[in-house]
Amino acid sequence: MVHKKLKINASLWVSVGHVFSQILRLGSNLILTRLLVPEVFGLMAIVNIILMGLAMLSDVGIGQSIIRHKDKGNSVFFNTAWTIQVVRGGALWLVCLTISFFLWLSQKYDLVSGDGVYSDPILPALISIVGFTAIIDGFLPSALFMNNRDLKMKRLTIIDLVTQLSSTTIVILWAWYSPTVWALVYGVLFGSVLKIFLLRKYLVGMKNKFAWDEKSIAEIFGFGKWIMLSSIVTFLALQGDRLLLGHYISVKDLGVYVIAFFMVTAVTQMFSALIHKVWFPVFCDIARSSKEELENTYYRDKLKLDSFAFFIGGLLMAGGSSIVHTLYDTRYADAGWMLEILSIQIAFGTGAALGVSCLMAKGISKIGYTTMIARLIVLLISIPVSFKTFGLEGVVWAVGLNFIIGLPIVYIGLAKEGLFRLKKELFPLPIILVGYFAGSLI
Numbered sequence: 001m002v003h004k005k006l007k008i009n010a011s012l013w014v015s016v017g018h019v020f021s022q023i024l025r026l027g028s029n030l031i032l033t034r035l036l037v038p039e040v041f042g043l044m045a046i047v048n049i050i051l052m053g054l055a056m057l058s059d060v061g062i063g064q065s066i067i068r069h070k071d072k073g074n075s076v077f078f079n080t081a082w083t084i085q086v087v088r089g090g091a092l093w094l095v096c097l098t099i100s101f102f103l104w105l106s107q108k109y110d111l112v113s114g115d116g117v118y119s120d121p122i123l124p125a126l127i128s129i130v131g132f133t134a135i136i137d138g139f140l141p142s143a144l145f146m147n148n149r150d151l152k153m154k155r156l157t158i159i160d161l162v163t164q165l166s167s168t169t170i171v172i173l174w175a176w177y178s179p180t181v182w183a184l185v186y187g188v189l190f191g192s193v194l195k196i197f198l199l200r201k202y203l204v205g206m207k208n209k210f211a212w213d214e215k216s217i218a219e220i221f222g223f224g225k226w227i228m229l230s231s232i233v234t235f236l237a238l239q240g241d242r243l244l245l246g247h248y249i250s251v252k253d254l255g256v257y258v259i260a261f262f263m264v265t266a267v268t269q270m271f272s273a274l275i276h277k278v279w280f281p282v283f284c285d286i287a288r289s290s291k292e293e294l295e296n297t298y299y300r301d302k303l304k305l306d307s308f309a310f311f312i313g314g315l316l317m318a319g320g321s322s323i324v325h326t327l328y329d330t331r332y333a334d335a336g337w338m339l340e341i342l343s344i345q346i347a348f349g350t351g352a353a354l355g356v357s358c359l360m361a362k363g364i365s366k367i368g369y370t371t372m373i374a375r376l377i378v379l380l381i382s383i384p385v386s387f388k389t390f391g392l393e394g395v396v397w398a399v400g401l402n403f404i405i406g407l408p409i410v411y412i413g414l415a416k417e418g419l420f421r422l423k424k425e426l427f428p429l430p431i432i433l434v435g436y437f438a439g440s441l442i
Contacts, residue, residue, distance in 0.1 A: 010151035010278050017157035018270040021164055025266060028168045029259070030327055035175040036183070038255030038331060044184050045258045046117050047126045049239045050099065051134065054092050064360070065220045066145040067281055078142040079211035081220055086210075089138020096131025100124040117251050122181065130185055136192040143205025149281055152204075159198045167191030236376050241399045244383050249392065257392075259328065260338035263320075264346060267312055271305065271350045275357050283361030298358050299424045306351050306428040313347030314435025316340065319442035337393075341400040347432055349403035351425070355410040359417065367413045371406035378405050 033041075062081045103112075104124040112118045147156055171187030236243075242261070245254055279301060286294050316323070320343060321336030328335065352371065359367045379402050386394030414420035 010153040013153040013157045014273050014277050015270070017153075017161055018273050020161055022266045022270065024161075024164055024168055025262075026327075028172060029262060031172055032175055032183075033259070033328060033332060035172075035179050036181075037179075037252075039251040040181045040184065040255070041258045042117055042251035042254035043120060043123060043126060043181055045242055045254060046123065047130050049242055050127055051092075051096070051131060053235045053239060053243075054095055054131075055134070062220065063145045063148070064280075066142055067149040067284060074216075075206055076211055076213045077216040077219070078146070078206065079208055080213045080216040082142045082208040083210050083212060084217070084220065085140065086138045089134045089136070092134035092138075093131050096134065097128050100128040100131075103127070117254060118247065120251065126181065126185060130188055133188060133192040136189075136196060139196055141199055141203060141205065141208055143203045143208075144199055146205050147203060148277055151278065151281060153277060155203060159195065159202065162198060163191050163195040166194055236372075236379075240376065240379050241383060241395065244387075245392075245395065248387055253392065256332055256335050257338060257396075259332050260320075260324070260335040260342055260396075263323075263335075263339050264316075264342045267316075267346050268349065271309060271346075272353065274305070275353055279354060280357045280361060283358050287361045287363075294358065294362075295419050295421075298354070298419060299421060302351060302354055303424070303428055305354055307431050309350035310347050310428055310431040311435035311438075313343050313345075314432040314437075315439035315442075316343035316346065318436045318439030320439075322442045338396050341393075341396045344400040345403040348407065352403070352406050352410045355414055358419065359410075359413050362417060364413065364417070367410065370413075371409045374409055375402050375405045378402060 062085050066078060066081055101124070103118065106112045107119060107121060107124070117123065144156065147153075167187045167190050170190050171183050174183035174186060242254065242258070245257060249257075282297065283294065286297055317340050320339035324332065324336035324339055356368050356371060379398065382398035382402070383395050386398040390397075411420055411425070
C-alpha cells in the first residue's frame with residue numbers, strides 16, 4: 001500500500017509544480033494580452049479545442065492502463081501500449097490535415113461566412129501546423145506513466161516546469177518581435193519537442209521499443225473502451241461551449257470569453273492534477289489490496305479537497321470582476337462577470353471528479369462516460385436556447401451551472417459500491433460562504 005509519506009511528498013510536488021505553472025501562465029497571459037489582440041486568443045482557442053477533441057476522441061486510457069497494470073515488469077505490455085500511442089499520434093495528424101482541407105474548401109466556396117471564427121482564412125493552416133504536435137506527443141515514453149504510478153513526481157514536475165518556462169519565453173520573445181498568432185503556434189511546437197527530449201534523457205525507466213501483443217491490446221481496449229466513450233463526451237461537455245460560440249459570436253468576443261475560462265481552468269487544473277497524478281494511483285493501490293480502506297481514504301481526502309475548492313470557488317464568485325479589472329486592460333473587462341459565473345464549476349465540479357477517480361480505481365470506467373453524457377445533453381440544449389433568449393450572459397450561466405448535472409450520477413455510483421455518505425458530502429458546503437465573504441472584500 002502507498003506509504004503516507006510518499007503520498008504527501010507527491011502531493012507537495014504536484015501542488016508546488018502547479019502553482020509555479022499557473023504563475024507562469026498568468027504572467028505570460030498578462031504580457032501577451034498587451035502584445036496581442038483578442039482575436040489571436042479566439043483563433044488559438046478553436047485550434048486547441050479541435051486538437052484536444054481529436055485526442056480525447058481517440059483516448060483508450062493508455063496512461064490509466066499502465067498505472068492500473070498489476071505487473072510492473074511486463075515490458076511487452078508497456079511497449080505495446082507505447083506502440084498504440086505512436087500509431088494514434090500519426091493518425092491524429094492525418095485527421096488534422098483532413099479537417100484543414102475541408103475547412104479551406106468550405107471557406108473557398110462560401111459555405112462558412114460572416115464574422116464567426118470558422119471564416120478566418122488563417123484557421124486551416126493553424127490546425128494543420130499545430131496538429132503536428134500529435135505525432136511528437138505520440139512518442140512520450142511509458143516511463144512517464146510508470147513514474148506517476150509510483151508517485152515519483154519530483155523529476156516529472158521539474159521537466160514540466162522547464163518545458164513550460166522555455167516555451168513561454170519563446171512565445172513572449174516572438175510576440176514582442178512579431179505580434180501575430182504564429183508566436184503561440186511555434187511556442188507550442190517548441191514545447192512539445194523539448195518535453196520529449198527531456199523525458200527521454202532524464203527520466204528513469206525502461207526504454208520503449210515497438211511491440212504488438214494481442215493479449216495486451218485486448219486488456220488495454222477492454223478497460224479503455226469506456227474511457228474512450230467518456231473522453232468523447234467529456235470533450236464535448238467541457239469544450240462544446242467554445243465550439244458553439246465560435247459559430248455565434250465574433251473572434252474578439254470569443255477571445256474575451258477565453259480569458260475568463262483561462263482563469264477558471266487555472267484553478268480546476270490544479271485539482272485535476274492532484275486527482276489524476278496522486279489520488280488515482282493511491283486509490284488504485286488501495287483497491288488492489290484493501291477495499292475496506294477505500295471509503296476512509298476517499299472521504300478523508302475529499303474533505304480537504306472540497307474545503308479548498310469551496311473556498312476558492314466562493315472567493316471568485318464574489319471577487320472575479322475586481323481581479324480581472326486589476327490584471328487586464330479595458331478590452332477584457334467583460335471577462336470579470338464571466339469569471340464570477342464560471343467559478344461555480346470550481347466549487348461543484350471538483351468533488352465529482354474525485355468520486356469518478358475513486359470508482360475508476362475499482363475498474364468502473366463507465367462512470368465517467370455516464371456523467372459526461374448527461375452534462376453534454378443538457379449543454380447542447382441549454383446553450384442555443386440560452387443564447388437566443390438571454391444572449392452571451394445566458395450561455396455563461398448555462399456553462400457555469402452545467403457541472404452540477406453530474407453530481408447525482410456520481411453519488412449513485414458511489415452508493416452502489418457502498419462508498420456514499422451524504423453527511424460527509426454536505427459537511428464542507430458552508431465553506432463556500434466563507435470564500436464568498438472573502439471575495440467581496442477584494
